[in-house]
Amino acid sequence: MFRPKFFTLLKRSTRSSVAADITAGITVGVIALPLAMAFAIASGLPPERGLFTAIVAGFLISLFGGSRVQIGGPTGAFVVIVAGIVAEFGYSGLVWCMLLAGLLLILFGLFRLGGLIRFIPFPVTTGFTSGIALVIFSTQIKDLFGLHIETVPAEFIPKWTVYFQAMHTCTPAAAVLGIGTILIIYASRRWAPRTPAMLIAMLATTAAAALLHLDVETIGSRFGELPRMLPMPGNIPRLELAQLKDLIAPAFTVAMLGAIESLLSATVADGMIGGKHRPNTELIAQGLANLGSAFFGGIPATGAIARTAANVKSGAQSPLAGIIHAVVLALILLLFAPFAKMVPLSTLAGILVVVAWNMSEKQNFIAILKGPRSDRLVLLLTFLLTVLIDLTVAVEVGIVLSALLFIRRMSEIANVSVITDAVSGDVDAAEDPKAFALREVPAGVEVYEVEGPFFFGMADTFWNVLGKRRKDTPVLVLRIRHVPAIDATGLHNLRQLHAQCRKKKTALVFSGVAAQPYRTFKQSGFLDELGPENFCSSIDAALERARELNQKGKKHV
Template identity: 45%
Template sequence: MPAAESASRLAAFRPKLLDTLPGYGRAHFARDVGAGLTVGVVALPLAMAFAIASGLKPEAGLFTAIIAGFLISALGGSRVQIGGPAGAFIVIVYGILERYGLANLIIATAMSGVLLFLMGLFRLGTLIRFIPIAVVIGFTNGIAVLIMLSQVRDFLGLELASVPASFFAMLSALGGALHTVNLAALALSVGTLALLVAWQHAMPRLGPQKLQFSGKLTLIPGTIVALGLATGASELLALPVETIGSRFGGIAASLPAFVWPEFSWSTVRFLLMPALTLALLGAIESLLCARIADGLTEDRHDPNQELMAQGLANFVTPFFGGMPATGTIARTVTNAKSGAVSPVAGMVHALTLLAVVLVAAPLARHIPLAALAAILVYVAWNMGEWREFVQLRQYRMPYRITLLAVFGLTVIVDLTVAVEVGLIAACLTFIYRISSLTRAEAVSAQDQPVLASQDGQVRAWRLYGALFFGAVKLVEDMEHQLPARALVLDLKNLIYVDSSGADTLLDLARHCQKRGVRLILCGLAHQPLDIARRSGLLAALPAADVCPDLAGGLAAATLAVP
């Protein structure tokens, strides 16, 4: 029986794909193929750009989008979510590479996959929603700033061998290389960025009367248009700019091969925190993305199944040359708006990228890195919630401090430290808020006339809120102002009592017994009654001193007064 109960607490492994197959027809397949092809085109430049920004070869991003994208769609808990490399991972992956090397990045990514799978298996998917929005916005905006800073070298065409991961070292290196600005690279990146902004903002405003095919043009991804024009301009004008071919030697037109990294068990323990950071960030990103997808499709995702799929994808992908993967908001929104109805669209997107790698990989060597840098700057800007900084005055001081602290620590120190500090700050704020809502009110003689005849020998209190470790001082203070004969506590309005609260009530009972004061508890019900029973509080009091309501408690208290 215990084994059966334990098994029932585990999440069932049931991909959303199985729920979409009944009634799935030719029309649905046509819509999924169209959406998958569109998303594949959108994902192509982003996958390469994210890999390059992370310090990896461009094919690492493509292999991740192919393998992880296929697995996340086929096994995930959302109908239209698209998985793959994400901008949020750039800073973490770059830091792991610089500190631990490629082999340990593979191990850390695989470890994060195991953690993600276990989180889903043990039904922790819903707990991710309890992470405060201030923490999420703080590190999202911080990551966006770091992504933009990491692209300054290629955006300006600086002659710099590598960009350090730490903030101040990065600023020092970039500042020292500003005299090497490549004007051709700068012009190309500015032109690419301007085209992306114009495509996003100006194109939808052009009506049919101004541009006959404006409706169809808006369906073409701006990143592909900008990348194609930038590559064409670079080749036709023979611009002296770095390309994928000049830095990486191009992209291999072949399937990824299995790679077993060389590592020692002594280094695995140092990878626990990086792996945990990858897992938490991947879980947050994927579940936030899935919630956005739910709003676009009027569907409901399974968070635990989604985490298990993310875990399997992140465990498999790094051994085939990939990088960490998660749900991607931009590609998921594109998928939903392109008419996707099932996870088949995400699988088609992965197959589309596979076809591009096998057929058109040689063309990628001509793509200028300045154009990819401009695309990443554009993505990072759209990724940030910049309006939150303008609207900070509308929020309370704890919210402002948490958001700004997480943002500053993400940029200056480290994402892991930022999330840890943010969660601690949010927890302390929550504890303070809940403790301030817990209060004790003295029952007056006007409210209960029976108290008027006791001449102060009986005192009664009503407790409200939650009696937990942050609010036990309310009960501790009562020990210093005990009445002569009886103390009555009305606990009807307590919604929660933790073990610290129960221990404090027990201490109060012992203190009352030493002073010869009768302690009477009233209105215990639900969770407070359960913990009072389990903690031994009820056993420590006579049955006559546990009453169903305040009136009964006061009536019992009068018997203690001669």
């Protein structure tokens, strides 16, 4: 169950693969530097907490994870959640959220829930990812333009109202640096795609601000000096039981989002390298990483899709690249932390604007809008709830709505029909040798066919049709060859039908029972109640059974 890829691939390492991993690790470490600080600041925390996360969680995810090339650390998806937790419970509350989320992720992996993540509907993941991107963008306007605002409202619409009211306080130098950062990143990616565009933009704008003595807010002016090493582990704040209960819901959100994000990232990586990750091992590693991040003063971590893709493109062969990436960040923290205080906050805001644009899922968003109406509804509702209310509510409502719409869709394709009077001339035996119209129905026998999954969503359809059957029918044949599955409600309906048939002295015969319904009938005892001889493998056998019952005048009781 828990089989980290690092230890599996360690035995296959070669000198060339190790060299490739070192090169990729250094590249991704450099790329991760500005992002780690930017995500922490956007979450309302000092920049070093993002670096602690990238180092500790990034190391643990690569060491114990189930993907060959996954890069872990702080991501944009967590910004909104972390900012909300910190605002309501403080950093101590966030630490306990990470501890609880870490334990939940480990349990998810131990109980083999990694495969279930793929059942979250695509419109839901696209909706909340696009919503998070818009929320991240909206949180960066103050620093991007250097607006002088005492307190920025947490809610989306009031926040933008305050922004528009404060636009006259814009700091031109900050706006130039922020917009310049965005332009440098896109220019670098277009003309020099192999270079670390975000780091180049950060260094260029920081140098410009320092050389020109621009009066802009920097990391140093807001947060002071960055520490040059990791803190000692284990400084866990005390928490009251009542507070712990309040943190269960946000901790579950952190765990679910971490699971979704990491497994999506691992799946994307699989497509790029032609590999296959171990989802349950990956979840356990994510849990260990979040526990480690909590002990070392970090923030929640998960698999980072953009950094993982950069890792693959840089030639990574194994999880060693992710470990090197964490070591590189630790060395940068040790050697260059004093220079980080010079980085303008508008620069980091510009980097996050690019991150928000990249994670906006614009192409998938547009594609879903062109698809079925039900998918559009789920997408837009999840998106709006993420932006205007809360990510947790958005995901819950999106999944429930998707399930309800799916049930309705299944109900629409399910069908129950009487086929006793089918005309033989309507069907060509060469096209469908099993066609019922080619059979001769004994007198006094009624045949009905059920198509589609027999579940609670089609109960009304079933009784609307079966309720119109003749009262004096000696034998009722129910053809269910196209029923792939049946649930408890469907089984209950069949038992009710059986009870009605017994009262009216009508024999009930089944034709063409598929594997799952047959197992259900057998396990529930329905097979014995009706008699195994009344479950026939084909319509011919069912009609022959009906003919026997009719001729002998036997009534099934």
